[in-house]
Amino acid sequence: MSADPKTVVCFGDSNTHGTRPMVRFGERGRYAADVRWTGHLRAALPDSVTLIEEGHPGRTTVHDDPIEGVHKNGLPALQVALETHRPIGLLLIMLGTNDFKARYSVTAADVARSVDRLLRIVKTSESGPDSGVPKLFLIAPPPIEERGCLAGIFEGGSAKSRGFAPLLEEVAREHGAAFLDAGSVIRVSKVDGVHFEEDAHAVLGKAIAVEVSRML
Template identity: 50%
Template sequence: MKTVLCYGDSNTYGSSPMKPDGSWFRYGPDIRWPRRLASLLGPDWHVIEEGLPGRTTCHDNPFDGPHKNGLRHLPVALESHAPIDLIIVMLGTNDLKAFLGLTPPDIAKGLRSLLLQIRRSEASPDKGAPDVLVVAPVPIEECGPTAESLAGGAAKSRALASLFASLAEEFGARFFDAGSVATVSAEDGVHLTAEAHIAIADTIASRF
């Protein structure tokens, strides 16, 4: 059996679009893209969900806590779930938050830090680095209850796919632009609809 680790944020966790009052829920396993991917790949694959709402590539969040730092938690995830054949990394959306003040190249540097950490790991079955699939997150819109916190993020998000593709090539990783098959919800401009989860899972599964 081969193991796939899906490492991401709320759009890997399965958070629904946020309503004006701030309420949301977690999609069921029939919708969340990692669980749908598992069902499509079948019994020869073990797919692990490692999504955390608010997770950044490598930045602490002074409001929600340092555990939102993806680089800080990555070694734990790699060691606790090893051996891992493939890690799918879909991060960068939370790096767009206005209080961080990051540029698209800054966000790409965050992804580079993650890829370097994976390269140095011994988490694969042969004690080397697992294979990697870099997924550029779906571009956001500035609307709904998240608009103020993500001011200026929509334009930045549209620059990430090309930067992430270049990094994937540099590190010998696979690449997928989730924005090529999915869009965010018009309700909050950040989180994926059920249809988007399904489209992402179906596209990733077709590449195995």
């Protein structure tokens, strides 16, 4: 008899969606499914695993976007995703990049505590197997760089983002979640300082797959 199916949900922003680095603001290029880090993760997992991509460009942790719209807020979106895809065996969250836009005026500590709030929602959602809690995996996105067409939007964010990973690791520890600092294995594109090049997607997907395979 084959193994019971497992559902893995990848909840994130444009870098989970697979947005290509932007030469001009507003470009909507997206990598093919097998190029995105989620595609590399999928290829490393057995067929019994169902992998679901929940990547929304511009998604924040808990903030309504005053320019692009309230639908960019990750808090209500997470609640919908949890109910949509349950039972969820493993939930991966890679968020925080968009919180470092100048329009939000938050610190790295604020962003880490915002992720903590998301995890508290997960733990009461009854979205795991047998109405329990899914296994949790937090990924700190690599620090941003103020480059190209996105430099003004992320003004001041580069320095703040460099202190995010250790704070998020503390949150992961508090919740018994797995943790990966993506900045330890990849860098953002030199084109726009936010999104990933193809080779970075491949490296990140394979690094995540090592931990996911262990957890499953």
